[in-house]
Amino acid sequence: MEREIRVSESVISRADIRGTASGVMFMAFFGTVWADVGIGGLQGLGSIWLLILAIFIGATLFFSGIALIRSSRNLDSTNTHGSKNINVNKWFNIVFATEFLLIIIAAIICNTVGHFDWFFPIMAIIVGVHFFPLAYLFQVKAYYFTGTLLCLLAIVTLLFVPLKSSLGQHQINTWWTLVGLGSMLILWITSLVILSVGRRLLRMARDQ
Numbered sequence: 695m696e697r698e699i700r701v702s703e704s705v706i707s708r709a710d711i712r713g714t715a716s717g718v719m720f721m722a723f724f725g726t727v728w729a730d731v732g733i734g735g736l737q738g739l740g741s742i743w744l745l746i747l748a749i750f751i752g753a754t755l756f757f758s759g760i761a762l763i764r765s766s767r768n769l770d771s772t773n774t775h776g777s778k779n780i781n782v783n784k785w786f787n788i789v790f791a792t793e794f795l796l797i798i799i800a801a802i803i804c805n806t807v808g809h810f811d812w813f814f815p816i817m818a819i820i821v822g823v824h825f826f827p828l829a830y831l832f833q834v835k836a837y838y839f840t841g842t843l844l845c846l847l848a849i850v851t852l853l854f855v856p857l858k859s860s861l862g863q864h865q866i867n868t869w870w871t872l873v874g875l876g877s878m879l880i881l882w883i884t885s886l887v888i889l890s891v892g893r894r895l896l897r898m899a900r901d902q
Contacts, residue, residue: 732874
């Protein structure tokens with residue numbers, strides 16, 4: 695889901711900055727998707743205002759990635775990675791396709807056995823696991839933490855948190871709320887981390 699090009703130790707190109715920016719944008723978008731899952735778990739409790747807030751935060755992060763791309767327009771467009779990028783892109787597509795396929799299979803199985811409440815925690819585990827090969831491919835250590843936190847969040851929720859709980863007279867789906875909002879925070883924080891890296895690379899590129 696996050697297509698980020700590894701940075702050369704000697705020359706930082708426009709492609710390096712744009713690859714980092716794409717990571718910011720992907721994290722922002724999918725963090726907002728997870729926010730919708732969490733808000734849905736609240737089953738109407740303050741949903742509209744929380745959704746507006748989530749969209750605002752997600753859009754702010756997303757457009758920060760776009761701003762990073764715009765700021766890189768005057769950088770050297772030379773790509774020194776060549777065949778390495780082709781190989782990375784190939785494996786990225788394989789990882790992404792595998793993740794998507796597993797999510798579809800999980801949705802079908804959970805729906806078939808009548809336990810769709812399990813779907814989003816299982817999906818969070820699948821998404822978390824997919825970050826490990828991406829961390830290796832793109833040499834982004836932060837992705838190891840992102841993947842670990844997503845997996846732990848889902849596993850702890852499944853093992854120790856009741857499926858349903860009540861807030862006064864209002865019942866919520868605790869699993870969806872915790873996994874959705876927790877995954878939202880994890881991905882948005884990762885987006886901020888990548889954004890800070892991208893801005894640092896941009897400053898370095900301008901000083902080259």
